[in-house]
Amino acid sequence: MAFRAESETNRGYERALNYLVPRQGTPEQRDEARELVIDLIDKYGPVIDSYPSWHPIVSNHNNRNPVTTPSDRCGYEGLDHTILLAHAFITCPYHGADEVIKAVNKLPPNNAAYIEAELLEIPLYNPTTQSVLVKCEWNNPIPSDRMIPKNIAIPLMLEKEIPCWTWASFSENWETMRPYFLGQPYGSRSSLFISQDTGQAMKTIWNGIINTGMYGPIRV
Numbered sequence: 001m002a003f004r005a006e007s008e009t010n011r012g013y014e015r016a017l018n019y020l021v022p023r024q025g026t027p028e029q030r031d032e033a034r035e036l037v038i039d040l041i042d043k044y045g046p047v048i049d050s051y052p053s054w055h056p057i058v059s060n061h062n063n064r065n066p067v068t069t070p071s072d073r074c075g076y077e078g079l080d081h082t083i084l085l086a087h088a089f090i091t092c093p094y095h096g097a098d099e100v101i102k103a104v105n106k107l108p109p110n111n112a113a114y115i116e117a118e119l120l121e122i123p124l125y126n127p128t129t130q131s132v133l134v135k136c137e138w139n140n141p142i143p144s145d146r147m148i149p150k151n152i153a154i155p156l157m158l159e160k161e162i163p164c165w166t167w168a169s170f171s172e173n174w175e176t177m178r179p180y181f182l183g184q185p186y187g188s189r190s191s192l193f194i195s196q197d198t199g200q201a202m203k204t205i206w207n208g209i210i211n212t213g214m215y216g217p218i219r220v
Helices: 005-020 027-044 097-105 150-166 174-182 196-210
Strands: 082-085 088-091 113-119 132-138
Touching (some): 005 027, 005 082, 097 113, 097 132, 150 196
Antiparallel strands (some): 088 132, 113 132
């Protein structure tokens, strides 16, 4: 099926509301939760399935085993009942919100953004959770469409990928690397993070890199 940003955005929006608005809550609790989820999506969305492996939210990982969703493999602890947004994620543990926040505070610095965590006053997913917002605050402003521009996305991609030449034995082609570079959902050269223009620039640069042979032969 072809990638359609608008339909994917709408799908994610409904999924987040269905998941995060507590079914067990009172009407007032449900209304408060719904309003909060809408506000968070408006500010940090859209809802996504996974991040590019270079995204500051998940980039604290071993380059030999790239990560595209938040977990202990990229420095987080205590996550539970989690919804991912393009520039943040919401996690709703029943206990241990402090564990989430402490782990975020220990993340190493990133050249493009800083990651912060805050306890939400309104519980999401269930009235008894301790919901936490973990957000990516970019050092330089991003456009109003919330796409990550070339001058940020490509340096972050290269920062993760170039060092791999020291141990790689073969190159992966663009088709294989698309979910790692574009995030999910994605199309041929774009996603909910990356415009067609940025995606095409990434593809051109990646093809140029692997054609140098620096990683070894291209795996087909």
